[in-house]
Amino acid sequence: MGFSTDYRKWRGGVCKINLTGPGWDPAWVPSARSAMKMWNAATAKFKFMEDASSAANIHLAAYKFRSQGWIGFTQLRPSKPGSYLTGRDVLINLWYEFNPPHSTETAGDTAGPYQLETILAHEFGHLLHLNEDLSGSATMMRPVIKPGQSRKLHNDDIAGIKTLYP
């Protein structure tokens, strides 16, 4: 059915991500870089970039809480329609098991492991302000993931980022 978005964008086509947020395992940095690279390869007009400073737009963080299914969240600001996006957080729930595994945390739910790269690529799609895709297509923005499932960008995802950053 295609992508959906409210067309809000990052000023200058750049979103800077800090990969050293609270709870973020250094072993998870390569997965975050791969997820960033996936979107960056879709267009030359938008870039996710690493920024280790506190001035980064987005901070990756991990925290453990009992969950009814939520494995990743993205929070953006501001929420004003029509404004440029400025930032906030992507949070991964350590209640679940991941591939690669977290070095220090033990999961409460052992049905996994879930592919961290795919979860991050999905959440980064939300950073782009692409909405969930409930159509059943195998897009990155499909809101659910099974253990071991790995996804790459679908043509609809690529159409989404190219429409936002032509």
Added chain:
Amino acid sequence: MLVEFSLEQLAKQADMIVEAHVTAPAVQSASVRLGPTDFLLAFTDSRVHIDNKLKAPPFETGNEVLIRTLGGRTPEADVTVDSEAQLSAKEDVILFLTRNFPVDLPPNVFAVMGGFQGKFSVSGSAHSRVAARAGADQDAIGIDNLRRAIKQYLDINEFAAAP
């Protein structure tokens, strides 16, 4: 993003499964800072009246409970969570409910298992009631068939747990 639940997983892992109708959606919104990450979480409470319990928790709930869903609007947060279960006024629903939530839930407050996956909207005439989940890949199912499937999963579960 959510982990994917089959109907069997929903039935077995839910604390309570109810046929209900929504009496007051979005009766209350609040936000909390989540753990050491300072992540601001907004949520909304909706009131539902329980018409029938397909699976009852081992504690008393009464016939009215609050359903806490992620997303909401408060002075410090305005958060939309597309894949959360969306509850509308007067809607008839089958809900797979859990006491698990990112923050502790007060008594008689439940969350929906798996966001949109744990909510079936019920529609149709008295003789052909169907239940359907959000999303084009979730086919509508006759309500009696859904009840039977849930019962079957619960019976198997209870049998497996018997000494």
